[in-house]
Structure formats: C-alpha cells, structure tokens
Amino acid sequence: MPGAHPEEVMIHAGTQSGLIQLENVKVSYGAFEALKGVTVAMEGGAVGLLGPNGAGKSTLIKAILGLMPLTSGRGTLLGRDISRAGLEIRKRVGYSPEHDCHIPGMNGFEYVSYCGRMVGMPVKDARRRAHEVLEYVGLGEARYRPLDGYSTGMRQRAKIAQALVHDPDLLILDEPTNGFDPKGREEVLDLIHDVSHNKDIHLILSSHLLRDVEKTCDHVILLKDGALVRSGLISDLKSSDEKVFTIEVRGPKEEFTAAAHKAGWRYESKNGRTAGRLVVPAEVDTTAIFKLARKVGLQLRMLVPAEESLEELFLKSLED
Amino acid sequence: MPIYDQSYAHWDGTLEGRLLRWKPITLNAIRLAFRSKLFLIVFCLSLAPFVIRVGMIYAYSFIPQLQQESHFARLVAVDGTFYCNFLVRNQFISIVLMCLFVGCGQIARDLKVRALEIYFSKPLTLLDYVAGKFGAIGFFLLCMSLFPGLLLFLSDFLLSEEGSFADKVQFLPGILATSALVVTTLSLVVLAASALCRTTRNAALVWIGFHLALMISGQILAEIFRMPFLVLLDIRESLQFLAQTVFDVERDFQIPGIYPFLYILLINLAAGWVLLRRVKKVEATET
Numbered sequence: 001m002p003g004a005h006p007e008e009v010m011i012h013a014g015t016q017s018g019l020i021q022l023e024n025v026k027v028s029y030g031a032f033e034a035l036k037g038v039t040v041a042m043e044g045g046a047v048g049l050l051g052p053n054g055a056g057k058s059t060l061i062k063a064i065l066g067l068m069p070l071t072s073g074r075g076t077l078l079g080r081d082i083s084r085a086g087l088e089i090r091k092r093v094g095y096s097p098e099h100d101c102h103i104p105g106m107n108g109f110e111y112v113s114y115c116g117r118m119v120g121m122p123v124k125d126a127r128r129r130a131h132e133v134l135e136y137v138g139l140g141e142a143r144y145r146p147l148d149g150y151s152t153g154m155r156q157r158a159k160i161a162q163a164l165v166h167d168p169d170l171l172i173l174d175e176p177t178n179g180f181d182p183k184g185r186e187e188v189l190d191l192i193h194d195v196s197h198n199k200d201i202h203l204i205l206s207s208h209l210l211r212d213v214e215k216t217c218d219h220v221i222l223l224k225d226g227a228l229v230r231s232g233l234i235s236d237l238k239s240s241d242e243k244v245f246t247i248e249v250r251g252p253k254e255e256f257t258a259a260a261h262k263a264g265w266r267y268e269s270k271n272g273r274t275a276g277r278l279v280v281p282a283e284v285d286t287t288a289i290f291k292l293a294r295k296v297g298l299q300l301r302m303l304v305p306a307e308e309s310l311e312e313l314f315l316k317s318l319e320d
Numbered sequence: 321m322p323i324y325d326q327s328y329a330h331w332d333g334t335l336e337g338r339l340l341r342w343k344p345i346t347l348n349a350i351r352l353a354f355r356s357k358l359f360l361i362v363f364c365l366s367l368a369p370f371v372i373r374v375g376m377i378y379a380y381s382f383i384p385q386l387q388q389e390s391h392f393a394r395l396v397a398v399d400g401t402f403y404c405n406f407l408v409r410n411q412f413i414s415i416v417l418m419c420l421f422v423g424c425g426q427i428a429r430d431l432k433v434r435a436l437e438i439y440f441s442k443p444l445t446l447l448d449y450v451a452g453k454f455g456a457i458g459f460f461l462l463c464m465s466l467f468p469g470l471l472l473f474l475s476d477f478l479l480s481e482e483g484s485f486a487d488k489v490q491f492l493p494g495i496l497a498t499s500a501l502v503v504t505t506l507s508l509v510v511l512a513a514s515a516l517c518r519t520t521r522n523a524a525l526v527w528i529g530f531h532l533a534l535m536i537s538g539q540i541l542a543e544i545f546r547m548p549f550l551v552l553l554d555i556r557e558s559l560q561f562l563a564q565t566v567f568d569v570e571r572d573f574q575i576p577g578i579y580p581f582l583y584i585l586l587i588n589l590a591a592g593w594v595l596l597r598r599v600k601k602v603e604a605t606e607t
Binding site for chain 1 (some may be wrong): 328329330331332333335336337338341344345348353355429433434435437438439440441442443444445476
C-alpha cells in the first residue's frame with residue numbers, strides 16, 4: 001500500500017475487508033468486565049449501536065478506536081487490527097464524542113481546521129476543508145463566531161464537522177442529536193443519513209434514541225451488560241417468525257382470547273379497549289383469523305398488519 | 321437536492337508524517353496565548369529586565385563617561401556570574417509569570433472541557449499530546465531565558481570591546497545548558513500541576529504551593545540541621561547552583577554539583593511521571 005506506515009498492521013488476509021469484525025472481544029476496567037466476549041461482523045454501511053446506559057457502547061467505541069487494550073479476543077476495523085494499529089485506524093475514522101469537548105478560545109473555523117491539522121492534513125487543505133464541512137453541516141455563517149457562544153445544537157454540528165474534516169472512511173457519532181430542537185434534529189438526522197448513504201462513508205451511530213438509529217441506519221448492534229444481544233440488518237431483525245396485526249373487535253373478546261391461545265396465537269388488548277394486537281405464526285394468513293373470529297361470534301372491525309418497530313424489538317431483546 | 325449536498329466533496333490529499341504531529345498543538349497554544357491582550361502586556365513586561373540590560377550594555381559601550389564609573393562597569397560586566405544571575409535569578413519572575421499565564425491552563429483547560437476526547441480520537445499518542453503542550457510552555461520559557469541570553473551574548477559580542485572572541489564564546493554552552501535545565505524543569509513541573517487540576521486557578525495554586533513548600537521546607541531544614549545547603553530543596557536555588565557549576569563561577573555552597581543535579585533530575589522524572597500517568601488515566605477513563 002503506497003505511503004503505508006509500518007504501524008499499519010493488518011490482521012490476516014482473510015479478514016481484511018469489512019467495516020468491523022470482532023471475535024470474542026473482552027475489555028475490563030480493573031475487576032469490572034465492560035465487554036464480555038463480543039463477537040460481531042459488519043460489512044459496512046450505517047450501523048446503529050444500541051443499548052441502555054452501561055451496556056458497553058462507549059467501551060466498544062474506545063476498543064475499536066484502539067484506545068482501550070483488549071483483555072482477550074481480537075478484532076479489526078476497516079481491515080486494521082484494533083490492538084496494534086490504533087493510530088492508523090484513527091487516521092481513517094472521524095469521531096464525534098458525546099460530550100461538548102470544544103477547545104476554549106477558538107471559533108468554529110479554527111476548531112475544525114485545528115482538528116484537521118491534528119490528523120496530519122497540510123495547513124492549506126485543513127483550512128479549505130474546514131470551510132467546506134462547516135458549510136455542509138450548516139455552520140457556514142457562524143464559522144467565525146467563538147465556539148463558546150454556540151448553542152448546544154451548533155456545538156453538535158461543529159463536532160460532526162471536525163469529525164468529517166479529513167474525509168474519513170468511517171464516521172463514529174456518539175449521541176449526535178443531544179441538545180437539538182425538533183427541526184434541528186431532523187436536519188441533522190437527514191445530514192447523517194446523507195453522509196452514510198450518499199457520500200460513501202461508513203457510519204457507526206451510538207444512541208439511546210431508537211428513532212435516530214431507525215432513521216439513519218441499516219444495521220444494528222444491540223448490547224446489554226457488555227454482551228451482544230442481537231446484531232444484523234434492521235429489516236432482517238424485524239422480520240421474525242411471527243406476524244403482528246393491529247385489530248379492532250366488537251363482541252366476546254374473552255372467547256376470542258381463549259380460542260387464539262388454543263390455536264397458539266396471542267391476543268393482547270388493554271382493559272376495556274376494542275383495539276389490540278394479535279400475534280400469529282408467520283404461516284397463518286388472514287383467512288384463518290376471520291374464520292376464528294366468526295367461530296366465536298366476534299366482529300372484526302379492523303385488521304391491519306403492524307410493522308414491529310425497532311423500539312419493540314429493542315425492548316423484546318432486552319427482556320429475552 | 322438539499323443545499324448541503326452541494327458543499328461536500330471528498331478530500332484526496334496526503335496526510336503528513338507522524339514525527340511532527342505535536343506541532344499543531346504547540347502552535348495553536350502559542351497563538352491562543354498571544355490572543356489575550358493581558359498576556360501580551362505581561363509578555364512585554366516580562367522582557368523588561370532583558371531590555372534594560374541591553375540598554376545598559378549599549379550605554380556603557382557608547383558613553384565614555386559611564387566607562388569611568390566602576391560601579392556601572394561592575395553592573396554591566398558580562399561574565400559567567402552575570403549569565404548565572406540573569407538566566408535564573410533575574411528572569412525567574414518573568415518565568416513564573418509565563419508559567420502562571422500559559423503553563424497552568426495548558427492541560428487543566430482541556431480536562432475541564434473534556435477536550436482529550438477530541439485529541440485522542442485523532443492519530444495522536446500520549447507523547448504527541450504531552451510534547452505539544454511542553455512545546456508551548458517551553459517556547460514561552462525559552463523566550464524568557466534562552467533568547468534573551470543569546471541576544472545579550474550577541475549584544476556583548478557586537479558592542480563590547482572588552483575580552484577576546486574566545487573569552488566570549490566560552491559562555492555559549494553555559495547559556496544553552498542553563499536555559500535547557502530551567503525550561504525543562506519548570507515546564508514539566510507546571511504541566512504536572514496542570515494535569516492534576518481541572519481549572520487554571522487550581523493548577524496555579526498547586527504549582528505555587530509546590531514551589532513554596534519546597535522553599536520553606538528547605539529553609540526550615542537548613543536551620544534545624546545547621547546545613548545551609550539544604551535550601552537547595554528550593555528548585556530555583558538548585559537551578560542557580562547548577563548554573564554556577566556550569567559557568568564555573570563561585571558557588572553559593574561547597575558541595576559537589578552532582579547532588580543538586582540528581583535532585584533536579586528526580587524532580588523532572590517525578591513531574592514527567594505524574595504528567596504521563598494522569599493524562600493516560602484520563603484518556604482511558606474519559607475518552
């Protein structure tokens with residue numbers, strides 16, 4: 001590879017491709033095990049990193065950036081060994097941390113070009129790119145204002161700009177929509193979606209906001225207590241061996257509930273309400289539902305297939 | 321098409337090598353320091369002792385009446401003792417001001433705003449970061465020690481007709497060695513203090529407290545044990561003693577120079593250890 005530095009260490013040739021590949025990665029803070037043998041592989045695209053507080057999301061980000069030594073296991077990010085090629089990885093990654101992290105006394109332009117310089121960009125290029133990415137994230141007119149005077153949303157945009165300044169192959173964003181008003185939030189989610197889907201830049205988005213992940217990502221890695229709960233394409237994870245319908249009924253609900261249970265289905269409705277959810281095996285079609293309803297004398301007033309949201313998937317996975 | 325689509329283009333330039341990765345940190349810190357008007361005033365005032373000295377040498381060289389004044393001649397005599405006193409004692413207040421205005425906030429401010437997360441998400445090592453910060457405070461301390469020392473040497477070399485070329489050049493290694501000792505020691509100590517705190521004010525208090533504690537304990541121990549050289553616990557006294565040794569002039573105490581050297585070396589190692597350990601700990605837990 002031309003210009004490659006000696007520290008640019010590749011793991012064995014079979015696993016050079018792909019965004020992230022972790023094999024039984026364990027990371028500990030003293031006696032506390034923050035990651036408990038995570039094994040995951042993602043080819044690329046936009047990946048959401050989900051999990052409740054303390055799940056190990058930040059530790060996982062630190063580990064893949066080569067900032068945390070692994071207790072055991074191994075892994076690659078963008079084909080580089082995370083244990084040995086941290087510097088090379090960080091050259092190709094743009095990271096926007098969760099916290100403010102702005103350097104006092106600078107304006108937006110100086111901050112972003114300074115970050116470009118720290119990566120190793122020549123002065124001229126760093127300045128030109130700073131103008132470009134600040135324009136891109138919507139801070140074009142505020143670029144010469146001191147960072148100290150930026151609103152929380154503007155600081156988030158400045159952090160995204162500093163992460164993009166060197167045109168990384170992978171953008172890692174940690175809670176990027178914190179502090180935004182609804183309009184600003186939509187704009188930033190659109191921007192993140194644009195980066196990951198139209199600009200040929202991989203994305204890892206760590207968030208506790210499922211909607212953000214659902215809107216911007218195609219894949220998800222779900223962590224709980226330092227362990228991997230689920231991972232894969234969001235659409236695949238949503239399509240399970242069950243079908244879910246939203247139904248509205250009138251008539252003997254108790255009989256219908258009992259008959260559904262007998263057939264191996266699940267009917268859930270809040271007390272007294274006519275609307276509810278019916279979960280049936282994937283092979284059951286709507287005709288069978290109508291037949292059962294007729295059998296118990298139930299009037300079906302609405303039957304709509306319901307798409308399982310990421311939130312439901314998330315909660316179900318955590319319960320499991 | 322949204323507006324932002326028109327403003328993003330891929331960058332196909334080449335990243336610079338790793339060796340000078342500390343340089344932007346140093347240059348940025350210097351630039352930010354000079355942006356403060358108060359600091360600019362302090363910086364200019366700190367150069368006053370040097371300007372006065374140059375003025376005195378100039379006046380002595382060009383005003384014949386002054387050359388008759390033996391008292392004035394002693395004042396402007398540029399010899400080893402002069403450089404010793406100038407580089408350590410005379411410039412110490414200026415160095416203290418630089419440490420307080422520039423050094424104490426270097427790492428403390430980054431810790432306060434959690435800027436280490438930004439630094440270490442870049443291809444920077446712990447040593448790059450520390451070297452960058454050291455470069456910044458080192459530059460300002462060099463402005464107060466080495467540069468005035470060299471300019472005084474140059475002034476004396478060009479203006480004074482006393483002494484031969486060889487007599488004057490012999491001071492050059494002493495100036496370099498003394499400045500290096502002063503700058504390295506005081507930079508490391510102030511950066512260690514800065515790394516221990518999250519505000520510039522607290523770092524300044526820790527730094528001043530550390531120097532005062534060594535100075536006072538040195539004087540107390542010297543009184544208790546009737547050993548005057550124990551005042552060398554004060555970092556400034558030790559540096560002065562080492563400068564006297566380097567310039568081979570009359571020393572304040574009759575003890576081998578190796579002891580103060582080892583003491584200063586110990587201070588440097590301890591400060592370096594605290595600095596690296598503290599930044600590494602924060603890097604591991606907060607980034």
